[in-house]
Structure formats: C-alpha cells, structure tokens
Amino acid sequence: MVSLLAWATVLLLACRVQLQVQAAAVFAHFMVTNTANYTSNDWENDILLAQDAHIDAFALNMAYADSTNTGALAAAFSAADSLGFKLFFSFDYAGNGDWPKADVITLIQQYSAHSSYYFYKGQAFVSTFEGPGRADDWPEIKAVTGCFFIPSWSSLGAKPAVATGVVDGLFSWAGWPWGPQDADTYVDASYLQYLESLPYMMPVSPWFFTNLPGYKKNWMWRGDHLWHDRWQQVLYIQPEFVEIISWNDYGESHYIGPLYDQAMEAFEVGEAPFNYATEMPHDGWRATIPFWADMYKDGTAEVTEETIIAWYRLTPGAACDSGGTSGNTASQLQVEFPPAEIAQDRIFFSAVLGSFSGAVVSIGDWTQTVGWFDVPDDDVGVYYGDVAIGAHRGPVTVSLMRDNVIIATIEGKAISSTCEHGVQNWNAWVGSTSTGETVSARPTRLLSEQVCMNGTGANNFAGLCGFACRYGYCPLGACTCTRMGIGYEPPNSTGVLGYPIVGEGASYSGLCSFDCNLGFCPESACGTVEVPLSTPTVSPFLPPACVSGSGEGNLAGLCDFGCAHGFCPMNACTCTGQGALNVMDPTSETVGTAAPGVDATVYGPLCEYTCQRGYCPEGACIVAEDSDSGSGSGDGPGDGEVYIAPSIWNMPSPVVQCEPPCSLIMPPLQLASPSVISIPPWESPVEQSYLTTRTTTYDDGVVETYNGYAVATTTITISFPPSVVTEIPVWGVTINASQAQPTELEMTRSITLPYMVWSLPPFDEDPNATSMTGTVLPPPYPWSQASKDSELNTATTTWSSGSATPTADRGNPDVGVSCKPFCHLCLLCRPDWSGGGGGGSDDGSNSNSNSNSNEDECSTREAEICSTVCVAGSGCEFDCSTTTGCSVTASATSTVGTPAPAVAITLEQWPEATEEPDAEVTSIARSLDSRLSALYGDLTVLTGYEDGAATATATSTSRATTTTSAPPDLPTSLSDLQFVIFLRKPADSLDSWTWSGYLLPTYYDEEYVCNNAYEVVTSTDNIPNQTDEDSDYGYPMYLGPFAAQDLNCGYVSQGLTPGDVHCGTQVLTCLELDALHALGYPGYTCGNTEFYMQAWCPMAD
Structure with missing residues (x-):
C-alpha cells in the first residue's frame, strides 16, 4: 500500500510536469508609476534585460487615475512590439482606489490588439493587485473583452476568491516567510487545493523591506536565502505560472531590475527617512533566473556561462537603531518581532556552474574557504552557501576557486558597524560576476525524472x-x-x-x-494501531497569532482590544499570549486616527484598527473622517448605513437586506422586564517607577555607578457593580462589497463600560514617595465570544442582498444608535452607567447640522469619576477627577490590585563592559564547565578565568589512538545519554567526508569515539567537497533511524541549524559546538581518521 501511494504521488507529479510543457511561463511584476521619467531607451533596456533573464512578460501594475499610465503604456507597448517581448495588465485596486469597470474594458480592448500583449489559450491575460470588492464587475468585463482573468485577491484568500465564480485562476501575493522561519509552501498548497484544475500563479521574491511612513508601511520580511528556496519550491510544485515580485518596486526592496535615479519618487512621496535603494543594486539576482526558469518551463537547462552571486546587508542587525521597522507586520495580523531576530547577519552566495568549484569569502583581513549547503546533482546547476559575518568588518570579496585557482571574484561593498543615515538599512546589497569563459553543461536527468x-x-x-x-x-x-x-x-x-x-x-x-x-x-x-481521526479546529500548519496583549497608560485599552484579535503592533503593545487567530471584522466605516498630543506613529495604527471595530477611546483616538448616511442611503456604492427595525425580534426567522457595501445598525433587544447584569472583573497592567542608581564591579576592581529607573508592574483588577438594564445592545454588522451569497448573522451583545480613574500607592522604597494616578477605558463587553449568545440568537437571522429592509427611522428610540461608539466617555451610559453599545458607524453629522440626530447625542457634560484602589498589604487610596464628554455620567467603582512580586530594574544608557575576544570565548566555555571538563579534562582556560585573569588561553592536544579496549556499556537512562554528530574524514585527505552519529554517555572520552560500536548511523548527505577543516559545514538534513533504549529515533535539521532528535514522544533540541571550535577543540584523531564535532543532542529534557 505504501509503495502504491508513493508511486501514485510520483505519477501525479510526472503528469503535472507534462501539463506544464504548454503552459509554464515566468513573469515579473512591473510598477508603471515608477516610469514617469522613462525614455524609450529605458523601456528597451528593461525589456532586453528581462529577455536575457528568460522572463516571458511584464505584469504592468497600474493604479487608477495615475497620470503616468497614458504615456507609459504607449511607450511600453511600442518598445515591446519592436523587441518581441510580452506585456499584460495588472490593475492595482489598492493604490488609488477601485478601477471603474468601463476604464478596465477600454484599456484591455485598446492594448490587447498589440502583438506584444500576452495571450493564454487565445485569451488576453489580465491580473490585478487586490480588488475583490469589485468582483461583480468582472462577468461583464470578461464577456466584452474575452480576457483570461487571474487576479491576486490575497486579502480574501483562495477559498472565498474561487467562490466568487468569476476567476479563471489565482495569483497569490504570499511570497515571503513568517517571522524567523524559512519559506514554506502551505499557502501555495491552499491555492492548489481550492483552485483544483484552475491555473495557479506562484509568487517568487528575493527580499522585502519597506520604510514609507507616508504609505503607512514600515516592516520587513525575512529574505536571506529566500531566493534560492523559492525556486527550489517552484521546481517541485510546478505551477502553471510564476510571477517574480518584483522588477522595479524600489520602495519594497524586492526589485531585480536596474536602478534608475529618475525612478525613485516613491521615497519622497512615501516620506522615507532616506532612500534605501540608492547604491544597493539587485541585478545579480537575475543571474540565476535563466537556469531556474528553463528547468521549470522545459524540464532541463543548459549552463553556458558560470556566474557567482553574493548578497548581504551592510550593517549587522543590532549595530544601529532599527528605524522603527518591525519583522512581520500587525497590519496583516502577524506577530511582530524585532527585525534583528529575523534577518541573519550572514553573507549569502549562489553560483551557476557547469562543474564543481569551491568558494572563498573575505571580510576585511579575514579570509575563509567555505562550503556549499546545496550542491546540485552531477555538479551542474545552481549552488548555494552562506557564512556568518560575526565580528568581521571591512570590504567583502566572494570568489570561485577551482583547482586552487581563483576563477571569478565579486568585489563587494564594505560591512560596517555604523549606519550611514543613523538607522538601519534592512535592504540588501547584491553583486555578481562571471568567469568570462563559455561552457556547455546540462543535468543528466530531466526534471520529470x-x-x-x-x-x-x-x-x-x-x-x-x-x-x-x-x-x-x-x-x-x-x-x-x-x-x-x-x-x-x-x-x-x-x-x-x-x-x-x-x-x-x-x-x-x-x-x-x-x-x-x-x-x-x-x-x-x-x-501501529488504527484509531479514529480528529478534525482540527485550527490548521496545524498556520503560524501563531497574538491573542492577548498589554500597553502602558492610555494604550492599555487599545492594546487589550487589538491584541486579542491579532492586531498588536510592537511599538505600542506587548503581545502576552499567542494562539489561533481570532479575527474581528470591521463593524463600521469609522476612520480613527491618533488624538492631538499623542504620538501618531504609536497611536495611529491602533486607532485606525479599533475605531473601525467600535472601540475609539477619547484621549487616545479621534474620528478623522465622517460620512453622511442614513437608512439605506449613501453617495457611494451600496446602501451605507441601514437602521434595522426592532420588529426583527418578533420574527421566527428574520431576513435583513441591504445592497453591499453596507453597515447594519442592529436594534437592541428589549427585555420583558428589568434584569440585573453582572460584568466580570477586568485586569490591566500598570507600571510604577522611580529614579534610582545601580553599581557594577568589574573583574579589574573598577566600580561604575549608573542612573536608571526601578520599575514595577502592578496588575489592577477593575470590578463593576451589578446594574439593572431594560435592553441588550447589539454589535452592528458590516457587509463587504464582495459578499454576494446569503449569510447567517450571529448577534453579539456590546456593552459600553465606564471610563476609569485609578490611583496606586507609591513604592515603599521610593525616597520621594507619591501616589500614581491614571485613566483607563475598558473595551466593550463581552471581551471574547466562545459560543453563540443564546439570548440574542433564539432565531436564525439571515442577510441577503437587496433593497434595505426592514428599516426604521434613525430618530426611533428603539433602533440602534448611530453615534461614534466608544469614542466619548461612556457614550451611551444610563445614569447607572449600564446599557449602551449598538454597533454601526457614525452618520457623519453633529447635533447642530442634522435635524434627524438624537438631541442628547453630543451634549457636553461634566462628571466626577472616582475610584478606590486597594493594593494588598498597602491599604487603600481614594481619588476623584472631573472630566467632560458626550453623555458622561458620574460613577464610583472599586479597583483592587495585587502588587508585582518583584521590582525589575530598567536603566537608561546602561553600557555593557567590553570583553576581549578571548575573554568572550572563555565566558562561553565557562558556561559549559562540566561538559568541557568531562570531554577534555582540566582546561587552562577555566582555571585562568576563575583566577580573575583578564584573558585566558586554551591549549588543544591532538589525541591519537591506535588501539582501544572495549568501553563499558551505555547507561540505561536516557537522561545519561546524548546523540553526538561528527564530521569524519581521513587525516591525509580533504575528500571522503562522512556524517557520523554516535550514541554516547553524558561523560565520555576518545575511547568511546574511536570504538565504532557506539556509531549508530552514518550518511554522506549534504557534505561539502574538497574543503578544509575551517569550512562552515552546516548540519546533515537527516540521520537515522537509530535505536536508543528500545525507542525509535531520528535526527532532522534544515542544514543550517543544529536540528532536533525525535525519539519516542519527545522532540529534543540539539546544540551547536561553535564555542568548542573557537577554543581550538576540533574533536579527536583515531588512527588515520579525524572526527570534528558539529552538534550534541541531550536525549532527555
């Protein structure tokens, strides 16, 4: 059965390869807006370079109403017609808004008549960047133009995009990995699953970094070895089309085309802190495309010119200020990381070779022969390797060396510890060169084989x-x-x-x-026993999302609300919990922005997110833009806001209608009699601090004193008294423009909570003790919804597209309230503060300009809001304040807090002592004291450090053993065992390398290593050829299986990291031995065989 399954898989892949012979093509995403100052020579130059790279067409990305389009299209098609190149349209619906249907039809009809327009199966090929909200335009566009429609509706996802019924295929924009992970193909698999037999256009991109505040963009995704990884994945998946992102999008740093000084307007318009593309060429990445593209399209490729390519960042990640850049982006509901935790400080290099060649890398005065991590079969094709930058600085060279002769060298820009513009440039410098010799070599096997x-x-x-x-x-x-x-x-x-x-x-x-x-x-x-299978509620392949978070001061409520739904920007919030993404769709069209007096870069994104979802706290956010609307009316497409009549609560199966896009303002549920509602306590972290000092004594006796702040985090718990309510307010519902099919609505209550003022007693240690007072606005209740609200959902409520019904006048006291929810102090509070809510968005008017507005909607009042704060063991504090707002009411609540168990010291400008390199290595060695002693006996380095020497030296002894006696049996407990990985080779040769996996006791010596009875597995997988002992070998991909105390085990890695041992139910992390290598302990010599330790893996946690 297993053999049949494996054969079926191979057969399916082979069939897929045969299908690609007619369909496969490689495109490059081209930003038309960057060509405003192009000459005809520039267009011709780009086209010739693309043809040299075996690219089949440019996807012309065009924003609506961009003045560049008219002249650029005429010039582009003229050049393409004359040079025999292909172009097609990619309508950008995100840049300047939606494209009108008539304009799309006109452009396709006009330019598809050119010989250079790309056709697929006799149809003009058309794509988009986003625009799912205008899906209803495309049946007519397709009928009139006969086009083949393959959009990128990545914001919608593969399944709902296919469900629109208008697409002929799909293009995914998900071309970059998540966080510090390597690129995977799970999104690609999702597209292939839902597309079934429809074509898939797969994204390939080398890099991503953008810092354009004017476009609300400042993040990076991991590049590193992505370019090599993604092309390998293309060869395996073999999609119908590949689109490279991009040819010339300089603002996002993934360009592979040439740099033009006259094409850099994006940095000015986007308010970039500096132009991070200037003097950062990426042309070298094109050098590998001909081989990859030909293998993908034709199943084979010829190497005619040998080339080496190198790319790297010019400054280590931690050397300079990050520039506010995040790794990942909360704007796409991703967990954000400091970018230095994602981007690797390494020099990456590839080569296209017809026969094997070694590589040599130099940084300043440091030079090293380095090994390849990926060597193609038959030594023909694309090679890949990388090496750590470490502490080395200076000009970079990367060379090819064959038969001890340098045959090509890249002269790269210098690596420095200083940043030219004061902040980090996360873009890459790319260089390439060729040997200048003509060769002819092909892989011996076709891709289908x-x-x-x-x-x-x-x-x-x-x-x-x-x-x-x-x-x-x-x-x-x-x-x-x-x-x-x-x-x-x-x-x-x-x-x-x-x-x-x-x-x-x-x-x-x-x-x-x-x-x-x-x-x-x-x-x-x-x-080995068949059991019933489970259906996971969350895909096991999805990365985690933020599900809870905290913020300081005015950010507390915003972070609590946003982080619970995956929106947790690291410059404002701290993500405190990760799990399955809990998506919350917008409930209104309210546009929120940062309030005056607060940092817009911190508050702006949060306000924009939370205000659209009904939480817009005063003092932190304001509404930036209003829209005048009423029941079933609006100037734009769709019905806008629709006030649903309270009669729906009396219908057995209510149906509500509106023309999308629209917002349903749901009526509150009137209760038969007054009811008591109880809100559970709500917790919020609060930081207290005071100025203090700290001293540090160094090994040489020098004592330094620093000023800083002692900080303690106290979690305050806000308790809400029970209150009497006569109605249950309900969240509004937003219907997107792309929504066409009838949808069941789930009613959710939304209760506004009061604006709180709290006061905490001071630190006991603070010599100038004063109490601390602050404010917080809890988000609407309930804070999460694990199941349907049984009181609101007694009947099934369905939305369908149509004329707005059943509706009621806005002035009706029993309909939902249309003022800006939660943007004022306790906006809808009764005198006992309870009740309120009612989602939807504001009507865009105030009480002075709209006669239909509720009279009490914006009357300014004053109220004294008091809170009692009790901290365990510190007594209670009582504090009141006067505030103003819309419908503010007086309130008194109790806040009980538990002090933090300890005080954390956070110091400004806290310098670290600088150690000499030897001392740093010594420190690492000292942390491995017991293991090093067991392996090597007494070490000079350890004694020297304990004696307080400023530096210490370690002596390495070559251990030669010609005969060995039988070592004792292995321990019976896994906790006393370890799996050790060695690179093994003959002492007099640089060839015949072998990975050796040994199962050894925790404490062992060369007697065990030299007795092959303890060698449990060997492999020649991924071993670099003809390199010396200083090469960067990486790690084997797999070693196993092997048995450890009757358990079936195996070692797995990515080749660049130490990897894991899977043994029984345990997954055990392996550790690298860089510290040992730095100390001069390469391993053992047993007779004529040398063993170089690479990693060790404890066999128990």
Missing part, C-alpha cells in the same frame, strides 16, 4: 516530513520540499503499518504509513 530529496514540515510534522521527503514522498499539503534531485535509495520496508495517534488528523495518515514502513515511526505522531 527527479524527486524530492529533502524537506521539512511545520511543528510536529518536521520529523515526519524530513524523513519522508528524503525518499521522494513529500505531500504538498503537509510538507515543504526543499530540494529536488536524483533521490536517495530508501531503507528496506519493515512491513510496519503506521497510523496517526489519538488526537491527530488525516494530514498524518500518509506520512505515518510511509515513514513507519521504512523504520521511522515517532511516537509523538504515529502508532
């Missing part, structure tokens, strides 16, 4: 996929293939039938069946 040779998977799938992909079985929905090639001979079949364990889903079935049959059956995922 190749299989996956390496792969990985998310979370618990990493080990299963690492094993299965190695032997050609790499299911796209569960795994990511990282390399294609000739393949490895699989182990002998064991006949073991593997199944997912209890609690796991069908995604494990094929992998457990395949892996267990070949001897790798990790108990953390697979078993």
